[in-house]
Amino acid sequence: MLTPTQKKTAEAIVNIFETGSVLGDYSNVTLITGDTGHLTFGRSQTTLGSGNLGKLLQLYCANPGARFRQQLTPFLARFAARDFSLDHEEHLKNILRATADDHIMRETQDLFFDQAYWQPAERAATQLGIKTPLGVAVVYDSTVHGSAKLIRDKTNQSAGTLASLGEQKWIEAYVATRRYWLANHPRKDLRPTVYRMDAFQRLIDLNLWGLELPLVVRGLEISNTTLNATPVNCYDGPQPGTRTLSVQAPLLRGLDIRLVQLGLSKSGINLRADGIFGNGSVSAVKTFQTKQNLPATGIVDNALIAKLVS
Numbered sequence: 001m002l003t004p005t006q007k008k009t010a011e012a013i014v015n016i017f018e019t020g021s022v023l024g025d026y027s028n029v030t031l032i033t034g035d036t037g038h039l040t041f042g043r044s045q046t047t048l049g050s051g052n053l054g055k056l057l058q059l060y061c062a063n064p065g066a067r068f069r070q071q072l073t074p075f076l077a078r079f080a081a082r083d084f085s086l087d088h089e090e091h092l093k094n095i096l097r098a099t100a101d102d103h104i105m106r107e108t109q110d111l112f113f114d115q116a117y118w119q120p121a122e123r124a125a126t127q128l129g130i131k132t133p134l135g136v137a138v139v140y141d142s143t144v145h146g147s148a149k150l151i152r153d154k155t156n157q158s159a160g161t162l163a164s165l166g167e168q169k170w171i172e173a174y175v176a177t178r179r180y181w182l183a184n185h186p187r188k189d190l191r192p193t194v195y196r197m198d199a200f201q202r203l204i205d206l207n208l209w210g211l212e213l214p215l216v217v218r219g220l221e222i223s224n225t226t227l228n229a230t231p232v233n234c235y236d237g238p239q240p241g242t243r244t245l246s247v248q249a250p251l252l253r254g255l256d257i258r259l260v261q262l263g264l265s266k267s268g269i270n271l272r273a274d275g276i277f278g279n280g281s282v283s284a285v286k287t288f289q290t291k292q293n294l295p296a297t298g299i300v301d302n303a304l305i306a307k308l309v310s
Helices: 004-019 052-061 069-080 084-088 090-099 103-128 133-145 148-158 167-183 191-205 255-266 279-291 302-308
Strands: 215-217 220-222
Touching: 004 133, 004 191, 004 215, 004 220, 052 069, 052 103, 069 084, 069 090, 090 255, 103 133, 103 148, 133 148, 133 167, 133 191, 148 167, 167 191, 191 215, 255 279, 255 302, 279 302
Parallel strands: none
Antiparallel strands: 215 220
16 A cells, blocks of 8 residues: 555656646647547546547536536537547647646546546556555556557566566566557557656666655656745735736736636637736737727726626
């Protein structure tokens, strides 16, 4: 049984693999050409193709307090049907990004990913007889990334069982087997993901079977400080209308900007709702102002915020 910190560390390793951040990027929207998962979203990158993204959004929208339930509800039937045309719904992608600012979505993702990935991985590790935190992390990664049972069987056939090898040697054989499988996979998008196994092999070489903190994975620090920080790309403020938005140095960031960007996106203007007010946002604001017969200043005052944010 892992301690809460060991569990968070194992999750952080996979978060780094999936979104390049220790706590995961709750706002991350990805679409990789050729990926059978199609539209992918969230801290642990759940997919439209698997049906899990639809389940996650259904769970979120079932909460009466969910801030974006009204915007997402019209899409739920299409998610349930695994409608791949959703891959190209740019405003939908911006809604998904914006939900990361809602603590209910973050809590929903944590609960969903725990039930969908962590708990099955923990059960599988227990059945195999794996007890070390690093060993559980390897199983968890394969549960998220896919084909855990296939690699388990390949490892047993090529190297031997866990009972015959012992846990540490079996995990190292599993990592090597999975790396070879990824490197030679017919899907080109999977081949570069051998970095996941290289990262695990480095932890094995360092004898970090207990995932003792602090440690570094792919150049990112996992420590008590980073595990308890605010998740990347999540904004709890400022509230809309509390400041004028314009290009400044450093660039303004926040919830008010994300909601303004979402309003621009809803009007049909193409931009990414990332919560950062840069040149792309200025261009989008000028386009909107021109359409509204307003002076194209690129500056968002309270009157324009009220028009864009509802």
